Amino acid sequence: MALEVADAASALPSIHEIKLASRALGGDIHQTDLSVPAVHCGGCIQTIEAALAKLENVEMARVNLSTKRVSVRWQGDEVPPFFATLSRLGYQAHLFDPEIHEKDKTLSELIRAVAVAGFAAGNIMLLSVSVWSGAEGATRDLFHWISALIAIPALAFAGGIYFRSAANALRHGRMNMDVPIAVGVSLAYATSLYETINHGEHAYFDASVSLLFFLLIGRTLDHVMRERARTAVNGLSRLVARGSIVLRDDGTREYVPVAELMPGMRLLIAAGERIPVDGDIISGNSDLDCSIVSGESAPKTVSAGTHVQAGTLNLTGPLTMQATAAAKDSFLAEMVRLMEAAEGGRSRYRRIADRISALYAPVVHLAAFATFLGWMIASGDWYRAITVAIAVLIITCPCALGLAVPIVQVMAARRLFEAGVMVKDGSALERLAAIDSAVFDKTGTLTLGLPRLVNVAAIDPAMLAIAADMAAHSRHPFSKTLAGLGGFAGQPKLESVSEYPGCGIEGTAAGSTWRLGRRGWAAWKARISGKGTNGGTVLTKDGVIVASFVFEDALRADARAAILKLNEQEVSVQMLSGDTAAACREVANLLDIRRFVPDLLPSGKVERIETLATAGHKVLMVGDGLNDTPALGAAHVSIAPASAAEIGRNAADFVFLRESLLAVSLALEVSRKAGGLIRQNIAVAILYNTIAVPVAILGHVTPLIAAIAMSASSLLVIGNALRLEGFVRDAPTKTVPNDGRSNSSGLAQL
Amino acid sequence: MTTLAYLIPVALLLGGLGLSGFLWALKSGQYEDLDGAAERILIDQDDKPER
Incomplete structure (x- = not known):
């Protein structure tokens, strides 16, 4: 994986x-x-x-x-x-990190609100049933009074969530779905109280509280889903250093958090640690894995004097470096700034529900007001006019609309969760459904960022076994690949093995010296005779080459299938990479990607995406590196693999945990299907309103009819959303292949 | 009518009892690890009662 x-x-x-x-x-x-x-x-x-x-x-x-x-x-x-x-x-x-615990407070508040609203709705509904079945006079008044009392905590506690959200939206001059809900619920309560005081017949306590109950269920499910995704993403490993060992001038060593590292400090970086801040190497030789920073797939050899960037991984030897920038001026912070500056389509995007309610709320409120005026003119009875106008407000209260979008998104997110794709929020699904072009990063996204041995067939198995034994002693990515290929038991036993950072591994076995590593270092005899100076990784016995290894970056599982699928889904695919043109061309040819741009800086990727966006395209960005983070933020919607750097994972709207790249096309498929269901659900809700509103305007709505109509429309919408499950049931077999295990199906077999 | 005088308070009291029970369970963290709770019942603890 x-x-x-x-x-x-x-x-x-x-x-x-x-x-x-x-x-x-x-x-x-x-x-x-x-x-x-x-x-x-x-x-x-x-x-x-x-x-x-x-x-x-x-x-x-x-x-x-x-x-x-x-x-x-x-x-x-x-x-x-x-x-x-x-x-x-x-x-x-x-x-x-402990600070993430804070998030859970919203969830427990929502669950408490659901509990209180559920309790109140149940009890009020029981009392209402007795009123509907004919309770009269003092009994009816008593029941109304009790209902009014029970409704108070529900309104204060459960309704508070909606009142706050509506007030917040109005204060910023916006409209959201919570505004008509808040208005409807509070007006319904106020008139019912007036009715009760005047021994009236129609009280809507049941409608206002059960409305809150239904809506809160949708809201809570939505929250639970997002929380689960967030927890899963937060649980992934950290790719940024928390701190570093600082070598003081008096020779003492101290562990200092990243934020307190200052330029000029000398830092000790052990093999296997990440470079915490930008700096220059003072002493030591090693190889750095820069894939997450620059997108280059091959490790870079570094020695004294080399400038290193924060976020790169020190692979083979210990290094002493001098910091040249504080954490807030380092490469990583620079990426965050670029990302914030680039924040594009996402912040401008308004969710479907908000766009509808911007139209819906004024229409409903005007209709209610017109009803009031109409009845005033027709009958002159202001009490009757207000009652009918309130009935219109209650029947149009967007119970079904409020559920129509979140329920579908919860179903879609659950489906994707099962396939290992985490959805950060509902608007991401809406945005993904709209895309028409996709931009992929190369290293770590289309490829695994892991080398794969290409010429296995040409290597003597005995030599391969020796190389594997030696490689097991190193962290270098080439070594890790080789170490995984061992297994032959007849090779001579290695006696002493030592690693020369930046060069390779040396060991002695059966009286001869074996070296595995860079050609120029391992094959010292060949170097003297002047042949084979063209680099590459070789295994030598006493300085004579016995095997040479050719590595390539392995493609991510199903990369080709995923690109084909995206083409079928009418999405145009491009590749943007920080790697060399030659490396990009090879991958592009294998995957049938017609357009690619190599040698891009992080800001270059953002520019390409902004160019596409100004041309009217909705762009999906798929990337993993630190250098992709600004682009992830700039795109209309973004997806990152689980192996991405933290800020990339946080910036992306979706994170997929499994290796297969088919997750991208699956996410697109599910979000498009969900988009269709959302439109259907909204159509159902509007249809319901076109039937119910005229009835309400004519004054035929009683609390009983309101309760039945509202529940029926909500159930209809929920039932329609559940159809996503049906669509999804036959999908997993063809869209979720084995997760992992497919490292071997690399370039050669494609 | 007189039956209502005690039946309704009884009904509300029982409902309220259920609600407060749920809120208590929520507060004392019993919903924090639902999957874990289902598995923990199968774990043998070595704290046998003293005889």
């Missing part, structure tokens, strides 16, 4: 990093939250909790299976080795 790809590249967090991410609970007790994506059953809970509880100083460990998190409470200054313990048990863990 793509997730594991990202994980494997980073080492376990250091003790300093763990301390930084923990929060103090008073005394000397700390709590650390870990995200453990592999937890999936009761057995996992028991294994993890038992193993962690046995560690010294651990007070309590609790697994949350729903959010796949473990919270550990520990005391003292020593951080217990829970990462080592978890990885020994086979669970990958990431540190989880």
Whole structure:
């Protein structure tokens, strides 16, 4: 899986990093939250909790299976080795930032509101049924009074959510769906109270409270769905350093959070760590993985004097570097600024529901007012005129409209969630349905950003086995690929293995010296004789080349199928990359992508997207790197793989967790289908209104008819939304192939 | 009419009891890990009652 790809590249967090991410609970007790994506059953809970509880100083460990998190409470200054313990048990863990907990408050407020509204709606409905079945006189008055009392907490607590939202919209001079809801509910309550005081016959307490109840259910489901997606995305591994070890002038070492790193500080970067801020290397040799920063697929060899950018991953050797910029001036922060500046179609986009209510609310309120005037003129009875006008408001209160959009989006998001695609919010689905062109990044998106050995067939298996044994000692991406190809058992046993950062690996076996690495370094005899100086990776025995390896970036699973599918869906596909023209052309040819632009800077990608947007296109951006982040923000809608950098994942509207690129076309398919259902639902709601409004205007609506009509239209809309499930049931088999496992189906087989 | 005088308060009281029970359960974190709770029932704890 793509997730594991990202994980494997980073080492376990250091003790300093763990301390930084923990929060103090008073005394000397700390709590650390870990995200453990592999937890999936009761057995996992028991294994993890038992193993962690046995560690010294651990007070309590609790697994949350729903959010796949473990919270550990520990005391003292020593951080217990829970990462080592978890990885020994086979669970990958990431540190989880505590500040994200704040979000849950909205959810519990919504659930409490649903509970209160449900309680009130149920009880008032019971009393109303007795009124409808003929309770009269004092009994009816009593029932009305009790209903009025029960409705107060529901209105204050559950209705408050709508009143606040409506007030907020009006204050900014906008209109949203909550405005007509708030007006309808409060006016219905006010007239019903007046009726009750004057021993009247028609009270709408039931309508106003059950309206709130229905709408809150839709709102809560919507929130739960988004929360689940957000939790899943937040649980992914972090690709940005939290801090770094600073070497002080007096020789002491100290762990300093990224925000406090200053230009001029000397930093120690171990192999496997990310560079925290821009800087120059003072000493050390290593290879840097720049794929997430620049889109270049091949690792870059660095030594003293090289300038390095924040976010790149140090692969092979320890480095000492001098910071040249603080975190807020580093490459990463620059990307965030570019992204904020580029924030394009997204902030201008208005959701379907808001656009409709901008039309709907004035029409409804005018209709109610016209009804009032009409009855005043016709009968001169102002009491009768107000009652009928309020009935019009209640019957048009957008119960079905309020549910029409969120219910479909919840169904669509759930469907995508099952396929491993996280939807950040409902408007993303609306925007995705409208796109006509898609822009892909190359490294890490169309390709995995992982090398694949192309010439396996031409290599002697015994040599391959030796190379694999040696490669197991290194973090270099080429080594990782080679290490995965081992298995032959007859090779001589390696005695001493050491890694030369920037060059390769040396080992001795059966009396000869073996080297795996850069041609110029490993094949020292060949170099003397002057042949084979053209680079590449080779295996040598005593300086003589015995095998050479050719690597290519492996394509993401189903990349070609996904591009074909997008073409079928009438989306024009382009590739924008920071990599070289040659590397881009190769991938473009393999995937049948006709238009591509190589060597782009991050701002160049934004420009290309803005050009497309001004030409009237709605652009989907799919990318993963830090260099794609501004483009993800600039596009109409954006998708990122789980292996993307954090800010990319946060900027994107969708995040797909599985390796297959078909997730993109599936998301498009589901969002288009959802768009169709939303339009149908809105049509149903409008049809309902065209029938119900004339009846209400003529004064034939009683509370009983209002209750039946509103529930019926809501049920109709919900039933229609559930059809998405039916469409979806036959889809998974053809759209969700094996997740992972397809590394081997690379370029050669396509 | 007299039956209503006690039946309605009883009905409301029972409903209110259910509501407050739910709110209490929500507040004490019982809905935070629904999947975990379903699995935990299968875990044998070694805290056997003392005899």
